[in-house]
Amino acid sequence: MHDTLSTAHNLNEKENSGISIGSNGNVYKIPSKEELEYDYVSIKNRAYEFINGNKNRKIIVIQGIGFVGSAMAAVVSDTKDSQGSVLYFVIGVDLPTPDAYWKIGMINDGLCPVVSEDERLRNAIYNCVKNQKNLIATSSEKAYELADIIIVDVHLDVKNRVFTGVKDIEVSIEGFKKAIETMGKYMKEDALVFVETTVPPGTCKKIVKPVLSKIRKERSIEKPVRIAHSYERVMPGKNYFDSIKNFWRTYAGIDSESEEMAKEFLSTIINTKNFSLFCLKDTTASELAKVLENSYRATNIALIYEWTLLCEQLGLNLFEITKSIKVRKGTHDNIKDPGFGVGGYCLPKDSFLAQWSACNLFSSDVVLNMTMDAMNINHNMLKHTFELLKNSFNNDLQGKKVLICGISYLQDVADTRNSPTAMLADLISDYKGIPIVHDPFVNYWTERPNITKVSDIFYVVKDVDAVVFAVPHSFYLNLDINRLISEMKHSIIVIDAQNIITDDKAIELHNARCYVKGVGKGHWNALLKQNRNLLNIKG
Ligand SMILES: NC(=O)c1ccc[n+]([C@@H]2O[C@H](COP(=O)([O-])OP(=O)(O)OC[C@H]3O[C@@H](n4cnc5c(N)ncnc54)[C@H](O)[C@@H]3O)[C@@H](O)[C@H]2O)c1
Structure with missing residues (x-):
């Protein structure tokens, strides 16, 4: 009855083995510092060759090539102008660790690191790496030097997914800050930092900007830093690629120049003819929109739970009942069905980011009681x-x-x-x-x-x-x-x-x-x- 685990996966236990194992079982050797330097030089040559005097072409670095970053890498590198000319040279950057390096290895092999049903996503990565040759991945931090735009897709976690009190919420902000510091050390003075990570509202202005401004001061850069926030609504699954390309986007910049740069970039990668952009005038508003969106969804899911218990006791089929309610288009067609529970990366954490921000970044005394109750209901469902x-x-x-x-x-x-x-x-x-x-x-x-x-x-x-x-x-x-x-x-x-x-x-x-x-x-x-x-x- 036991499946034999592959040898490759057993190797995963050797955390410090200098190797990293892909989602396909392939083994990738983590490069040394010297190898990374060589990697950087070769990527730099290729990137400049791609640009080759064409000012419409840009170099995009994506920081963090996980579930969001790898899909974003596919969409951005697949982007062409109206003449069919490829617009971006894309460099995915991730960490040289056993947990992460395999994502780099897989992308460079033309493979999608995320196991996905979506053929379009898989084909885009293969084609951009192997044929167009405008997508590459590396662990070299120096890659940030090359970027016109740095897209931040690193994770930002909460430590506990049950609400026991406002003061108990712990957000692992340090890893995120470190990622921002790393890019700050290398980035060009006029590059745009384009944050897609789901962050506590206020992060761009109260964390990202001060961190980068301090480093820029040390580097004697006088120009103000350009930062925008635009959150992902990417949905892993059959329409993974389209959930970025053919989907509505909200964005905001910390100043009008950042806002304009973000708009220009998004207008090229997203099908804005059919899916318009929504500009919010404050990055905190854009950051809050993301966590509110997911809190709304989490609360809807939690609501149906107590009705599930009731319907089971009353001998009723709640699925038939919700089906009958969903005919009220516009107000009730997204009522949730009963289910097993809530998982994934985002829904169990995002509301906590909002509550943490209220308390820690804004000294607000507002407690999001209904949302916090919903988080606990979903956790225990x-x-x-x-x-x-x-x-x-x-x-x-x-x-x-x-x-x-x-x-x-x-x-x-x-x-x-x-x-x-x-x-x-x-x-x-x-x-x-x-x-x-x-x-x-x-x-x-x-x-x-x-x-x-x-x-x-x-x-x-x-x-x-x-x-x-x-x-x-x-x-x-x-x-x-x-x-x-x-x-x-x-x-x-x-x-x-x-x-x-x-x-x-x-x-x-x-x-x-x-x-x-x-x-x-x-x-x-x-x-x-x-x-x-x-x-x-x-x-
Ligand atoms: N997964 C989703 O469906 C989804 C949807 C919308 C938004 N988001 C948000 O997008 C963000 C990223 O989520 P994800 O699912 O891609 O996470 P992930 O864990 O799959 O990917 C994050 C990647 O960032 C890398 N990373 C961390 N620190 C780094 C550093 N300093 N330099 C380079 N790389 C670094 C990690 O190694 C990892 O590969 C989160 O804020 C998440 O809430 C996720």
């Missing part, structure tokens, strides 16, 4: 699925093998950051059960390397006591339930946390003597009771 599972076993999970279908936090993506599946697996282990996981998109589960991960759901189902559908990957939505049933050696418990099992499939499972429960599916009690009566009549 998966416990309801766990309760359904535990109750199905009469509270005794000891030795029970539970297959969790889906590790990532979102449908059809491989991102496992803050996945509620991790918390569910931990709870199952705490209660002496045995979690086993499956996910068609995740090759290696970095956050829980010791949990058994299987690749053949039909094989493993022979040997488990329960299956939890946790992520609505297309693979599970299209799963052949009859085949699953035919592979089972005995009846099992099936918990559907994501509306994957239709009523018909629930009846088929029930006919196979499985015990079936679903989040938000209060109507199954009556439906399956009726079915049980029918089965008994049939004898």
Whole structure:
């Protein structure tokens, strides 16, 4: 039942081995200082050759080539003018560490570091690296010297994702500040710093500008620094590339020149004919817009949770109810459905950035109570699925093998950051059960390397006591339930946390003597009771 982990992944344990292992299992050697210097010289030559006196062409450095930076690298390097001429030479910069260097290696191999369903993203990276030759990646900090625009896509985390009080929120601002300092040491005096990282509102004016101004003073640069903020709405998944290229953008500059530079750049990379830009007159407003956007979404998700509990007790199908409400276009069509929990990088943290900023950057006494409650509800939401599972076993999970279908936090993506599946697996282990996981998109589960991960759901189902559908990957939505049933050696418990099992499939499972429960599916009690009566009549 155990999948053999690849040798490459086992190597990952050797943190200081001088190697870094890609999401595809490839091993990349982390370069020495001398090699980085050589890298820089060769990139510089290539970049200047690309510019070659053409003032419309610019060099863009992207700091941080993770989920956002690598997609941004694809979009920017793919950008052409109306004559079809390539506009930018793009250099992705990331850290020379085992955790990060593989992203550089993969980009230079023409591969997308993010496992993605989006062919357009993968093709753009391949084409820009291998054919157009205007996309390259490096760990050399000196690359910032070359940039006309530096796009900041580094992460900025919060330490605790549960709200216990305003003063308890801790934001890891130091890593972000360090990234800004590094570019400040090298950047050209008239380069634009274009911050896309989701930051506490006020960061551009109260952190980025003072940090850069201090370094510029030390470097005897008199010109004011140019800084803009424009947040990403990128969505990993099938439309990854388009979620940048063909999507609306908000931006702001710390002064009119920065604002103009940001506008000019965005107008080239984004399809502004169909997706207009929105200029806010203050970078703090743009920074706040991002965290408000995600807080709005988080609060919507939290709202539906208590209605989920109610509908389950009243024997109602909440999915049908929300479907009926969604016909009210314009006001109610984005009502959320019940679900498993909230994960990913952004939603579990962004609201805390706002509250931290209020207290630490503005000395405000406003407490975002409703938003903070929503964060806690979302954090604990998966416990309801766990309760359904535990109750199905009469509270005794000891030795029970539970297959969790889906590790990532979102449908059809491989991102496992803050996945509620991790918390569910931990709870199952705490209660002496045995979690086993499956996910068609995740090759290696970095956050829980010791949990058994299987690749053949039909094989493993022979040997488990329960299956939890946790992520609505297309693979599970299209799963052949009859085949699953035919592979089972005995009846099992099936918990559907994501509306994957239709009523018909629930009846088929029930006919196979499985015990079936679903989040938000209060109507199954009556439906399956009726079915049980029918089965008994049939004898
Ligand atoms: N992932 C998303 O879907 C998404 C969507 C919208 C906004 N955002 C925001 O975008 C930002 C980046 O998110 P992400 O998901 O790409 O994070 P990520 O962790 O995938 O990528 C960040 C990258 O920055 C690198 N980095 C850190 N410090 C650096 C330094 N000093 N120099 C060079 N590289 C450095 C890291 O090694 C990493 O590769 C975050 O603020 C996030 O909230 C993310």
